[in-house]
Amino acid sequence: MSEPTAIVLEGTVAYAGDLSMGAVYLLTVTRDDAHITNDSTVTLTVLASDADRSRSLVDHEPSTVLRLRFTRLRDDEPYATMPITGFVDDRMTSWQLDEIGSV
Numbered sequence: 001m002s003e004p005t006a007i008v009l010e011g012t013v014a015y016a017g018d019l020s021m022g023a024v025y026l027l028t029v030t031r032d033d034a035h036i037t038n039d040s041t042v043t044l045t046v047l048a049s050d051a052d053r054s055r056s057l058v059d060h061e062p063s064t065v066l067r068l069r070f071t072r073l074r075d076d077e078p079y080a081t082m083p084i085t086g087f088v089d090d091r092m093t094s095w096q097l098d099e100i101g102s103v
Contacts, residue, residue: 005072007034007095009042010065010103013057021083022047023054030065036089043080043087044068044097050085056100065103070095 010031016024027042046054060066070086073094080088086096 003072003093004034004036006098007032007036007070007072008067009036009070010067011042012063013044013066014062015058016043019045019081021045022050022085024081025057027068027087036095038090042089044085045081045083045087046085046097047083053085053097053100060102067101067103068097069099069101071098072096 009027009029011027011029014026016026023046025044027044029037029040029042073084073096075093077088077092077094082088082094084094084096086094088094
């Protein structure tokens, strides 16, 4: 079976802090049909230049379940946190956040 080029994760998002490159959020995953991660929590980074996406992640009630769409960016990333708006999975593949919606 080939690896997917796009995925959708659903869950709740909470602000976790800032890095020099942007903000960090924790996505508590409630749905992962592609089985991309073995963790129930994914660490998302949002670059400072992506302020609209940061606002979209926090402009809701904390219990609101969001649907996040990602596109595969690169394989074999050297670090678990990369300067992207997205996340790096357990296999060190980076996923770029493309869309934020509600369930």
